[in-house]
Amino acid sequence: MKIQDIINTVSSKAGLDEPTTEKVVGTIFSVLEHEAEGTSISSFFDQIPGAGELAQKYDVMAAGTTANSGGGLLSSLQGALGGVLGEKAGALINGIAALKASGLDMAQIRQAGETLIKQAEVAAGPDLTNQVLDQVPSLRGHLGL
Secondary structure, X not given: OOHHHHHHHHHHHHOOOHXXXXXXXXHHHHHHXXXXXXXXXXXXXXXXXXXXXXXXXXXXXXOOOOXXXXXXXXXXXXXXXXXHXXXXXXXXXXXXXXXXXXXXXXXXXXXXXXXXXXXXXXXXXXXXXXXXXHOOHHHHXXXXX
């Protein structure tokens, strides 16, 4: 299953337009890329052609991302927490902030995330998908899984 198939399904089920859905999917994959360790994330991305590229396009740790720009208290807190807790926590915080900055509420993020994970299980298999998600337990909570 290619990344575009996943985007189309998530868009349809979550009721989001395609550009917003692409950002949601890319952002979640970027969080996984930064937080999951070892070969499991590489194997996971290998099963979904285009996933790695999409994660790079919406890299939550890149300078100048929506989550990191704009300044203000939230940006300061993100920077401080990311620095104190390390890259892993920073990636999740930046990812959720980027999704909220897209105008999505938590219900929409959860719907899109849940659909994305179901599609990833079809593409990469439930065992590999769960292996990756088990390395990022806080993401499950944010996605309502």
